[in-house]
Amino acid sequence: MKNRMKDLRSARGWTQDQLGRAIGVSRQAVNALETEKHDPSLDLAYRISAVFEEPVEAIFTNPHT
Amino acid sequence: MTSLANADPAHRRYVIRTMAFMAGYVAVNTAAILGAFDEMIGQRAGVFLGLAIAAPIAGQMWATLSLMNESDEFLRAITAKRFIVASGLSMALFSGWGFMESYGDAPHAPGWIIYPLFWGLFGLVTPFIRTSR
Numbered sequence: 234m235k236n237r238m239k240d241l242r243s244a245r246g247w248t249q250d251q252l253g254r255a256i257g258v259s260r261q262a263v264n265a266l267e268t269e270k271h272d273p274s275l276d277l278a279y280r281i282s283a284v285f286e287e288p289v290e291a292i293f294t295n296p297h298t
Numbered sequence: 299m300t301s302l303a304n305a306d307p308a309h310r311r312y313v314i315r316t317m318a319f320m321a322g323y324v325a326v327n328t329a330a331i332l333g334a335f336d337e338m339i340g341q342r343a344g345v346f347l348g349l350a351i352a353a354p355i356a357g358q359m360w361a362t363l364s365l366m367n368e369s370d371e372f373l374r375a376i377t378a379k380r381f382i383v384a385s386g387l388s389m390a391l392f393s394g395w396g397f398m399e400s401y402g403d404a405p406h407a408p409g410w411i412i413y414p415l416f417w418g419l420f421g422l423v424t425p426f427i428r429t430s431r
Contacts, residue, residue, distance in 0.1 A: 262372035
């Protein structure tokens with residue numbers, strides 16, 4: 234799923250490991266999300282949204298619209 | 299490569315459990331190869347020897363399921379995918395070989411081969427399965 238996670242993370246100067254700790258997943262999971270190798274569950278998408286303080290729709294592109 | 303000291307707690311537990319179960323598996327196999335159980339051949343005690351080798355294998359499956367349970371959703375999904383592909387390939391190869399034995403005069407493959415075959419295939423498919431989709 235296309236997303237802005239890498240841009241948002243880089244803008245904050247965070248590493249993948251730091252973001253992973255903030256949202257409760259591994260560095261590998263963050264890398265997989267950023268490279269579109271994993272579509273997050275709704276729960277994880279909301280956790281990412283909360284950490285970046287952006288709505289889910291502003292981070293992930295809706296593939297059905 | 300991540301060392302055991304740097305690994306997250308779930309992976310550290312998995313490695314320790316794996317080493318413990320595999321130590322038992324290797325010990326029984328090594329003893330069998332060296333002939334320690336030759337006197338049991340054809341005896342009822344051989345059944346218990348079979349259980350002794352089955353126990354660490356079941357333990358290893360539990361360790362893998364525990365790792366999946368303690369991992370995040372990406373690692374859980376990717377481990378399940380690799381596990382299913384390796385299991386499927388193992389069953390396909392072993393079932394195919396069984397028919398080749400019965401009908402094609404292929405040499406006999408003992409049943410215990412399925413376990414090392416599974417982990418060998420798991421290692422083989424792992425670099426190719428990198429997405430959870």
